[in-house]
Amino acid sequence: MSGRVAPGLGSRIACSAKAYIPRRGTTSSLLSRNSKSSLRKHRLAANTASPLSAVLGPRPLYRSLSSRSGVHSGRGDAPSAERDAEQLVLSDAQRRTIYALSTPPGKAGVAVIRVSGPDALEVWRQVVQTRREGKGKAPERDPEPWKMHRCHVVHPRTQEVLDDGLAVFFKGPKSFTTEDVLELHVHSGRAIISSVLRAIACLPFCRPAERGEFTRRAFEGGRLDLTQVEGLRDLIDAETETQRKLALRNAEGATRARLEHLRKEIIQCMALVEALIDFGEGEDIEEGVYDQARERVQKLRATIAHHLSDNRRGEIMRSGVRLAIFGPPNAGKSSLLNFLAQREAAIVTPVPGTTRDILEVSLDIGGLPVIVADTAGLRHTTDVVEKIGVERARKLVETADIALCVLPANELCVRTRQGRWRLQVPPSLEPLLKLENNYLLLTKTDLLPADNPPPLPKEVWQISLKTGAGTPAFLLGLARLLRQRFNLLSEDGTRVEEPLITHARHRTHLENALGFLDAFLATPPEDVVPAAEELRYAAQAIGKISGLIDVEDILDAVFRDFCIGK
Numbered sequence: 001m002s003g004r005v006a007p008g009l010g011s012r013i014a015c016s017a018k019a020y021i022p023r024r025g026t027t028s029s030l031l032s033r034n035s036k037s038s039l040r041k042h043r044l045a046a047n048t049a050s051p052l053s054a055v056l057g058p059r060p061l062y063r064s065l066s067s068r069s070g071v072h073s074g075r076g077d078a079p080s081a082e083r084d085a086e087q088l089v090l091s092d093a094q095r096r097t098i099y100a101l102s103t104p105p106g107k108a109g110v111a112v113i114r115v116s117g118p119d120a121l122e123v124w125r126q127v128v129q130t131r132r133e134g135k136g137k138a139p140e141r142d143p144e145p146w147k148m149h150r151c152h153v154v155h156p157r158t159q160e161v162l163d164d165g166l167a168v169f170f171k172g173p174k175s176f177t178t179e180d181v182l183e184l185h186v187h188s189g190r191a192i193i194s195s196v197l198r199a200i201a202c203l204p205f206c207r208p209a210e211r212g213e214f215t216r217r218a219f220e221g222g223r224l225d226l227t228q229v230e231g232l233r234d235l236i237d238a239e240t241e242t243q244r245k246l247a248l249r250n251a252e253g254a255t256r257a258r259l260e261h262l263r264k265e266i267i268q269c270m271a272l273v274e275a276l277i278d279f280g281e282g283e284d285i286e287e288g289v290y291d292q293a294r295e296r297v298q299k300l301r302a303t304i305a306h307h308l309s310d311n312r313r314g315e316i317m318r319s320g321v322r323l324a325i326f327g328p329p330n331a332g333k334s335s336l337l338n339f340l341a342q343r344e345a346a347i348v349t350p351v352p353g354t355t356r357d358i359l360e361v362s363l364d365i366g367g368l369p370v371i372v373a374d375t376a377g378l379r380h381t382t383d384v385v386e387k388i389g390v391e392r393a394r395k396l397v398e399t400a401d402i403a404l405c406v407l408p409a410n411e412l413c414v415r416t417r418q419g420r421w422r423l424q425v426p427p428s429l430e431p432l433l434k435l436e437n438n439y440l441l442l443t444k445t446d447l448l449p450a451d452n453p454p455p456l457p458k459e460v461w462q463i464s465l466k467t468g469a470g471t472p473a474f475l476l477g478l479a480r481l482l483r484q485r486f487n488l489l490s491e492d493g494t495r496v497e498e499p500l501i502t503h504a505r506h507r508t509h510l511e512n513a514l515g516f517l518d519a520f521l522a523t524p525p526e527d528v529v530p531a532a533e534e535l536r537y538a539a540q541a542i543g544k545i546s547g548l549i550d551v552e553d554i555l556d557a558v559f560r561d562f563c564i565g566k
């Protein structure tokens with residue numbers, strides 16, 4: 001099965017009708033009947049939805065809706081009442097009961113086969129025989145939900161016992177997908193798993209799940225928003241403590257709540273401006289309403305700008321800090337990589353120009369995910385292959401989150417005429433060393449003259465990979481530096497502000513929102529209608545992060561990376 005999730009589903013999930021109905025007693029009540037109708041007229045002309053459309057009704061926000069009307073895309077393509085009604089009818093094919101192995105295939109103690117959909121209970125009736133049943137016992141009963149049952153898993157046609165295991169039935173909506181869910185816990189072995197899957201496949205109302213389809217149904221059921229879905233995926237992928245913490249926060253809905261707070265605030269500002277459209281300042285409503293809205297938007301703007309200027313901490317933490325090792329040939333770069341990786345990952349020889357390509361190793365340094373890259377020694381060369389390597393190395397250093405310039409101490413320490421020692425950095429490296437994220441590491445300190453050694457700069461790490469001198473201090477210092485720059489905890493263990501943005505996708509939408517807020521602030525006060533529109537777009541941009549609005553285009557991208565059974 002390809003990476004696509006539930007073909008066709010994406011275009012059919014539209015915002016539910018509820019998502020477009022303002023809650024009673026909120027902003028809508030600010031407007032009189034007349035003003036509402038004139039507003040509506042304006043909107044029809046502008047072919048946009050109500051600015052209040054972003055005010056949400058009670059959950060569930062995401063319904064699995066079938067519609068032939070296709071995608072709502074772009075700015076405010078308001079679904080008509082007819083379309084909404086049509087959307088409430090589910091297509092049977094779409095809502096079929098799905099099943100998949102949810103644990104990795106192979107030999108292990110337990111394998112979990114998950115079934116979700118309207119016929120999950122029927123699947124239970126057909127393949128699960130609880131141990132109290134059998135000859136002469138009471139007839140089959142439906143399971144007590146949310147309780148593990150010891151059972152035989154049987155073939156629905158032949159009644160052959162396939163395995164002895166456990167089964168649990170989750171009654172929707174109190175389940176992962178919000179549908180009825182059945183989990184079969186059987187022994188994990190190739191033959192057992194395939195026989196159980198084949199048995200379920202016999203049932204005409206079931207079909208195999210697509211990648212991420214269980215999670216997608218949880219999203220459609222309103223149980224998870226997109227930031228939670230992403231968090232769940234990151235949680236499964238997490239390899240370090242920091243990644244796990246960050247992902248769990250997203251999965252548990254902390255990001256969802258923070259974004260929702262921002263969005264609601266924008267909507268409230270919008271309601272203030274809206275109220276002016278028909279009343280006009282100084283008429284029925286309070287003086288200074290517009291100024292009040294502007295002031296609040298200015299604050300919001302500052303908050304969003306603050307989140308955006310986070311040095312991409314959240315994104316870097318999620319994907320790993322990209323650390324580049326660079327320097328002249330034979331400086332000991334590959335030796336350093338091997339030391340950090342604790343294995344012979346790169347080739348090390350006394351021949352300058354040994355490394356030509358970029359070699360990356362993922363490591364856990366002080367609890368942080370770090371992708372360490374070894375590069376070709378930087379030097380002028382006529383060798384075609386090495387030239388490409390040097391070019392790649394330069395590019396990598398420029399784009400890395402952090403870079404270590406490795407220099408052999410013995411070669412760079414030169415004696416001046418006055419007999420003093422001086423550190424001489426090759427002029428070709430100077431521009432790279434000036435980059436903000438680059439740090440210096442002197443290696444091969446064992447080769448410095450033993451008698452009267454040159455004084456090395458204190459602020460620069462110095463190590464010998466031959467004797468190990470200086471390596472503990474270097475490792476501690478590197479871990480501290482990484483934590484200072486990227487961690488969620490500061491050095492003294494107190495919590496620093498957690499980055500709101502953990503995905504490039506979030507950043508894009510927040511940047512858009514900021515743009516719309518700026519456009520609002522730049523609009524002259526007399527242009528109330530376009531000003532209100534800018535605020536609506538800003539709210540929509542934030543809604544897109546959670547998937548509240550116009551989600552179709554991003555759904556596939558989010559669910560694609562899940563495995564089948566999740």
Ligand SMILES: Nc1nc2c(ncn2[C@@H]2O[C@H](COP(=O)(O)OP(=O)(O)OP(=O)(O)O)[C@@H](O)[C@H]2O)c(=O)[nH]1
Pocket residue numbers: 328329330331332333334335336347348349350351352353354355356375376377378443444445446447463464465466467
């Ligand atoms: N004495 C001493 N030798 C070292 C040290 N670190 C590395 N070397 C030696 O220096 C030589 C070059 O090491 P590499 O790790 O291949 O250096 P490199 O910077 O990766 O070299 P290129 O890939 O050719 O650019 C090897 O013979 C290493 O054994 C050290 O701390 N002390």
Ligand SMILES: [K+]
Pocket residue numbers: 329330348349350351352353354355
């Ligand atoms: K070398």
Ligand SMILES: [Mg+2]
Pocket residue numbers: 333334335346347348354355374375377
């Ligand atoms: Mg090398």
